[in-house]
Amino acid sequence: MFRFATLSIQKPRQLMFSRKYFLDPSDLQYKRVKVPWKGKLLRFTIFMIVAVAITILYTSLFNRMFGSPKEKTLNQEIESLKLKYSILERSIDNALRSLDDLELSDGNRYRPVLEMDSIPASIRKMGTGGVSRYEELEGFFNTPLLLGSRRKVDEIKNRATIQLESFRAIEEQKNEWKRQMEYLPMISPVNVIYRLGDGLKFREKHPVLGTPQWHHGQDFSTPHGTKVYATGSGTVIDAGWNGGFGNCVVVDHGYGYRTTYGHLSAIKVTEGLNVKRGDLLGLSGSTGTSSGPHLHYQIDLFGQHKNPLYYFNNDLTEDEYFDMIQTLTAHSRLR
Ligand SMILES: [Zn+2]
Numbered sequence: 001m002f003r004f005a006t007l008s009i010q011k012p013r014q015l016m017f018s019r020k021y022f023l024d025p026s027d028l029q030y031k032r033v034k035v036p037w038k039g040k041l042l043r044f045t046i047f048m049i050v051a052v053a054i055t056i057l058y059t060s061l062f063n064r065m066f067g068s069p070k071e072k073t074l075n076q077e078i079e080s081l082k083l084k085y086s087i088l089e090r091s092i093d094n095a096l097r098s099l100d101d102l103e104l105s106d107g108n109r110y111r112p113v114l115e116m117d118s119i120p121a122s123i124r125k126m127g128t129g130g131v132s133r134y135e136e137l138e139g140f141f142n143t144p145l146l147l148g149s150r151r152k153v154d155e156i157k158n159r160a161t162i163q164l165e166s167f168r169a170i171e172e173q174k175n176e177w178k179r180q181m182e183y184l185p186m187i188s189p190v191n192v193i194y195r196l197g198d199g200l201k202f203r204e205k206h207p208v209l210g211t212p213q214w215h216h217g218q219d220f221s222t223p224h225g226t227k228v229y230a231t232g233s234g235t236v237i238d239a240g241w242n243g244g245f246g247n248c249v250v251v252d253h254g255y256g257y258r259t260t261y262g263h264l265s266a267i268k269v270t271e272g273l274n275v276k277r278g279d280l281l282g283l284s285g286s287t288g289t290s291s292g293p294h295l296h297y298q299i300d301l302f303g304q305h306k307n308p309l310y311y312f313n314n315d316l317t318e319d320e321y322f323d324m325i326q327t328l329t330a331h332s333r334l335r
Pocket residue numbers: 215217218219295296297
């Protein structure tokens with residue numbers, strides 16, 4: 001019995017390998033416990049469930065503490081996108097500020113100079129605002145951010161379109177003004193150093209007729225044969241003898257303006273000719289009702305006599321005046 005008891009204490013080797021044995025009291029032999037396959041399957045299933053549960057638990061704890069590699073990549077991407085978005089936002093804001101400056105120049109500088117009305121703020125703001133157009137942006141976690149940017153971009157688009165139209169109108173107006181400036185009588189018809197004779201005034205006694213009457217232009221006391229130039233571009237509507245004005249040239253400049261050049265000794269243009277400012281019209285003289293060599297120069301605006309002295313700058317020196325004429329007629333065929 002003692003021997004057997006000793007034997008029972010010593011576990012057989014096979015016990016190390018999860019095999020179960022039992023002591024059969026009938027023959028006092030250790031015999032393997034035979035587990036039915038259903039039991040094996042149950043044990044295996046339980047083992048797998050526990051193993052999977054522990055794995056999930058550990059993974060989720062790890063991810064919670066350190067984040068999964070995929071999350072890390074996504075987070076980096078989100079940070080990079082945030083940076084790009086903030087740069088984009090800054091660009092949009094800069095564009096809006098530039099647009100503000102353009103609109104300010106448009107309203108405060110260009111339009112007033114060209115005597116154009118400013119564009120009302122209500123027209124500039126037209127087409128901005130409204131929510132219904134942004135339905136596709138609804139429902140995202142960052143909808144307010146997207147909406148804000150989208151509205152700004154749309155605002156830039158609308159305001160830039162209006163500004164472009166405004167600049168086109170300004171360009172047209174500028175060209176019209178440039179044309180008008182070419183046509184209006186704006187220089188002296190002779191070298192301005194010549195002594196100015198009678199101006200636009202009522203004369204108690206006409207120098208030749210001796211009777212009181214209005215003098216409708218400006219006289220220049222010029223040496224006989226002084227060159228007389230067109231003071232603005234236009235069409236010659238009269239070139240010949242004209243009563244008291246003697247040999248006379250009349251130029252129609254459009255915009256209601258006409259200029260008259262009287263008492264000429266020679267006429268260098270013909271009726272119907274288009275002339276440019278600075279073109280030679282004739283030579284001064286003393287033909288018609290004249291007491292001595294001089295040029296009678298007259299400006300009429302819609303039939304009203306204007307004071308020619310207000311239409312040119314008489315500060316020019318002789319050289320400056322001829323430089324100006326040279327420049328004006330550089331491409332003229334009437335030099
Ligand atoms: Zn006169």
